[in-house]
Amino acid sequence: MLPVAEEIESAVAAPPGFINFTLSNQWLNRQVDRIIGDGESFGNNDIGQGKSVQVEFVSINPTGPLHVGHGRGAILGSTLVNILSASGYKVEREYYFNDAGNQMDISGVLFMPAICNRSV
Numbered sequence: 001m002l003p004v005a006e007e008i009e010s011a012v013a014a015p016p017g018f019i020n021f022t023l024s025n026q027w028l029n030r031q032v033d034r035i036i037g038d039g040e041s042f043g044n045n046d047i048g049q050g051k052s053v054q055v056e057f058v059s060i061n062p063t064g065p066l067h068v069g070h071g072r073g074a075i076l077g078s079t080l081v082n083i084l085s086a087s088g089y090k091v092e093r094e095y096y097f098n099d100a101g102n103q104m105d106i107s108g109v110l111f112m113p114a115i116c117n118r119s120v
Contacts, residue, residue, distance in 0.1 A: 048089030055081050056094040 002011050009024040035042045057077025058070065077093070084091045 044086045044088075046088035048084065048087050050088060050090055052090045052092065053084055054092045054094060055084065058095050 002008070007024055007027045009022045011022075012020050014020050055077060057080075058073045074095075077095075081091050081093050
């Protein structure tokens, strides 16, 4: 049995092993008031207490096809950085661009004459 909580109106078991929670309308209404009252600072806290963290995300292969995973990685990484920052962490973000390896060596050989012969 779940303990009683003001936030939860009901909790119902659903096959094959899920629990569906319904939030209380009164609690939700209070959250809207709190969000409006807190404005841009809503959700900010000091759990991180200024500790340093580094988030490394996104690695795009510039010589390969782009796909939805590249965008998803950028969005998730950026979102995680925003959440950690709002939670009081000092965040350093590292956005990796895959510019090494055989494919880049080949593309450098292919494009170098064009780059060297252009007028500035």
